[in-house]
Amino acid sequence: MVTLPEEDMIRAIRDGDKVAFQQVFYACYDGLCQYACTMLKDMDEAEDVVQAMFVKVWEKRESLGIQTSMRSYLFRSVYHQCLNQLEHRAIKWKHQEQGAYDKLGEVQQPEVFPEELEERIKAAIGDLPEQCRVIFMMSRYEEMKYADIAARMNLSVNTIENQVSKALKILRGRLKDNFV
């Protein structure tokens, strides 16, 4: 039992064993993309980030500073890449919509539903308790981070988390007869 696959695996990758690297790729690719997609809300972008990350890991394999498992290492890397990407996006937005961010402090009422959203779902969201609805819409449609919503609404991150989760559970109850 004392064989440690992880250790051999990482050593193999450090030594340039492409087959070992491919195995890791196959094992983790889907999960990493799913995770990146939750952060970026776009699977194509998620795949790009994950693929670029794997290329980078391979290039610097000799000096990999892996202190946990390979998988943890990859998840962490993807996480940081996604954060970078989001930051990049925010900067681009700022340039494109000069001024839009200046108002953030006051905007309390997110308004826009995506066009293709069905009436019954709109109605269900409209029926959510006020604060719950506002927070849910910021998270879902403005794609704001919990921390940013918290800052804007002057509430704790914990409250934001509870409200988003509460909203989704209420919606689930309302809509469950319509799908899955």
Next chain:
Amino acid sequence: MKENESAITDELIVRYLAGEASPEEAMAVQDALTDLKFQSRFVALQSTWAATHPGRTTHNVYAAEAWQAIEDRLKRRPLEKVKTPPEGKPTRALCYSQRAFRIAASLLLLAVAGVVLYNILSQDSDEAMTYVTTQGRVLHVDLPDQSVATVFRNSKLSYAADFNSHHREVSLLEGEVFFNVTHDRKHPFVIHTAVADIKVIGTAFNVTLKGDAVEVSVKEGKVQVYTKNDSTFLEAGVTGVAQKVGLIQTQDSVNSNAWGYATHRFVFKDTPLREVIRDLEKAYPYTIHVSDQAINNCRLTATFENDSAENLLNLMAESLNLSVTSSGGVYTLEGEGCP
């Protein structure tokens, strides 16, 4: 310890869907998806989440296609092995078979265990001897007789180049090693140290060289320890301490967590947190702090097997109503602690 499906709250699922989950949380959620009960809970929330934003569609990904897409970008160049010759003699690096790597690779697919490695290692051999020297990391050495030596950090082990299943002798020069020795009644396995020699037939045990003393703790089977003046048998569950002078001291207990660095198994029974932390810090290359001394008063009863340090600390924190933060290899347990 498997991720417990019910340990994942709806809040965490939503956090994951909203793109707020930490890497560790995301892994926990994905791992739990193998549990059907969890899966249906997850899908219920996920499908609702998806329905509220039809513009944000997702699609399946295919690892095989993606691999083809990146393979050209992975240039392969041969690596130079870094070697530190012992006493300036000509050296050759030990080889590991490709096959072992592939087996290791496929095992990873099954279970991504949290295994720790750290810093650098040098493993060299001259004509006659192979030296295994560890620094900041633990190393598993597969010996030619199928025995395994797990060499703890900052330790040094050597064995003759002609070590084989008929001639099984190693020397512990420094530090600590956990041995899992293949049973062979006809050919005893001998560990030489400056203080005492240890002879075994087939068993698992831990040897620590501490200055002028050598401590042997037996996990399974039977071990014979002998010095110039004394000799004794130690059975499973017994610890013996031999010194250059005097008799070998024995006690009828072992701390099996002390060799957690080799087995990644920890058993705590109403153990004070101070000791829990000491055992974990030994096995994993992390520092664990407590935000409040009262936390050290807490007691833990739990068994962990092959958990990553993060997982383990999170599970532990949860059962003690604490929280864990980490930065740069330092984990901090926070909370009220215990009276």
